[in-house]
Amino acid sequence: MGTNITDEKEKKMFIGVIWSCAAEVKILCTALLFLCSLLTIFQFFPSPLSFVSVSDLRKCVSAIPTSPPPPQPIQLDHDLQNGVIKRSFDPRGAAAYNFILMSAYRGGASTFAINGLSSKPLHVFGNPSYKCEYVPHNVTHANESIIVDGNKILPDWGYGRVYTTVVVNCTFPIPVGESGGKLVLRASTNGGGDTEDTHTDIMTVLDEGSRSVNFSIFNEPPKYDYLYCGSSLYGNLSPQRVREWIAYHVRMFGEKSHFVIHDAGGVHPEVMEVLRPWMDRGFVTLQDIRDEERFDGYYHNQFLVVNDCLHRYRFMAKWMFFFDVDEFIYVPKDSNLKSVVDSLSEYTQFTIEQRTMSNKLCLTEDEGKEYRKWGFEKLMYRDIKRGIRRDRKYAIQPRNVFATGVHLSQNFAGKTTHKTEGRITYYHYHGTISERNEPCRQLVNETNLKLDTTPYVMDTSMRDAAVAVKRFELKMIGSALQNTRQ
Ligand SMILES: *[C@@H]1O[C@H](CO)[C@@H](O)[C@H](O)[C@H]1NC(C)=O
Ligand SMILES: *[C@@H]1O[C@H](CO)[C@@H](O)[C@H](O)[C@H]1NC(C)=O
Ligand SMILES: *[C@@H]1O[C@H](CO)[C@@H](O)[C@H](O)[C@H]1NC(C)=O
Ligand SMILES: *[C@@H]1O[C@H](CO)[C@@H](O)[C@H](O)[C@H]1NC(C)=O
Ligand SMILES: *[C@@H]1O[C@H](CO)[C@@H](O)[C@H](O)[C@H]1NC(C)=O
Secondary structure (H helix, E strand, O other), X not given: OOOHHHHHHHHHHHHHHHHHOOHHHHHHHHHHHHHHHHHHHOOOOOXXXXXXXXXXXXXXXXXXXXXXXXXXXXXXXXXXXOOOEEOOOOXXXXXXXXXXXXXXXXXXXXXXXXXXXXXXXXHHHOOOEEEEEEEEOOOOOOOOOEEEEEEEEOOOOOOOOOEEEEEEEXXXXXXOOOXXXXXXXXXXXXXXXXXXXXXXXXXXEEEEOOOOOOHHHHOOOOOEEEEXXXXXXXXXXXXXXXXXXXXXXXXXXOOOEEEEEEEOOOOOHHHHHHHHHHHHOOOEEXXXXXXXXXXXXXXOOHHHHHHHHHHHOOOOEEEEEEOOOOEEEEOOOOOOHHHHHHHOOOOOEEEEEEEEEOOOEEEHHHOOOHHHOOHHHHOOEEEOOOOOOOXXXXXXXXXXXXXXXXXXXXXXOOOEEOOOOOOOEEEEOOOOOOOOOOOOOEEEOOOEEEEOOEEEEEOOHHHHHHHHHHHHHHHXXXXXXXXXXX
16 A cells, blocks of 8 residues: 555646636645645555545545634733742643443342453542442332442552553442343542542443343352453464464363453464364354553553453353463363362462473474474473462452452452462463464473573473373364464
């Protein structure tokens, strides 16, 4: 788009139009034309330049408002009587939105969670507040509406950038909406940036039809044993690595499991191909969240996304897991996932220790065969350097959880345990998921070795699972993915 040739063509067309303008409107024409060609050059038109015609131009001219809104007068400095100059400050525009709604979900007969983003400086330096109003559709026989203070939870540990993630918990003293109604959020800046101005935005965040709420789901046993909530996926992901990850975890999590994947730009067509068979079989739900890129938050707004996932699926799963697609949950061979979570059922949350794997060391005996081996099959060296704080991942019983994070939830009822060592761990293959080349860079043969002061041991646990995982994939979805590339 925008080649010299099309630009030339266009110039000629523009000149033609100017000639056809009457003399008295020539100046206006030229001005509008200048504006329009500016717009064109900056590619505000979705269609290629070569298709710009006189009729397009007319559209362009008519799109310009006849009378622009009058500019607000600026406040002037003025001299005070005591000889001091009173300076003024003149605010305009919107630096960051007060509230950006992603979702609102019911969490029971009288409680809701609203998930969104909000200007981070507003929360760091000000004290914005929220009110929740439930407005029944049928107001003939009951109170017209009911308003409570919303309890704001900021689950992202101050990691936000322009925006921070906010979960507003709205809990009413009585059940609301038995015959339908609307949940309305009132988000107030309370001064915040400007102590002179309290700005309140009012928005309907949930509209429940008279028959749409079935209160019994809050007390029924959940549909799934395990639900995976993924963080935002972005970048040029390796389809083969994603293929391996999903086959491994569907096998481990079993028939009553579900995987929610969030596409922030990482699910390109080849990744879509490896997800498709699992979507068709009901194991995977893909959420397109690419529009979150408009709002600059922490790592593609992953804190917002995990909270949306928590509240969206809160009553559908007994356990929810939060980890990444370059991480593999592992339980020792003499146990299984069910026996592990059953032994931890008294806890609302347990955290999972990391085993860090090298993303380039492979076995000498795999030489020449690396390309055919799966990532967790050939990357066999575990980094055992001591004294390093390694991230943990976690699982929760979501019905007791009100907001969540990436490594931990801090808003829940009940207990957390970190003592899961030896019972459940995860293998982390950092940097392999966004690598489109062969990860094996160095072939070694020892069981123990040291590389640049980092000690490694050979760890065959994951390699041992490869045969069964490949067989499982074949059984479940056939041979559709046999030719997947790195
Ligand atoms: C809101 O918080 C209360 C207690 O703090 C909790 O009982 C309720 O489940 C929460 N609601 C949601 C939707 O998370
Ligand atoms: C509103 O409530 C009244 C009293 O309970 C009931 O008779 C009426 O059918 C309701 N209207 C709607 C539209 O639900
Ligand atoms: C409205 O709510 C208040 C407090 O919850 C209650 O005392 C009152 O009876 C209600 N009014 C109606 C018409 O339901
Ligand atoms: C609510 O859902 C349960 C099953 O989830 C069903 O048995 C019941 O009939 C539903 N109630 C209504 C009013 O739809
Ligand atoms: C591993 O190394 C030993 C000695 O360094 C050698 O004898 C052996 O053949 C090697 N094994 C493989 C599979 O390369």
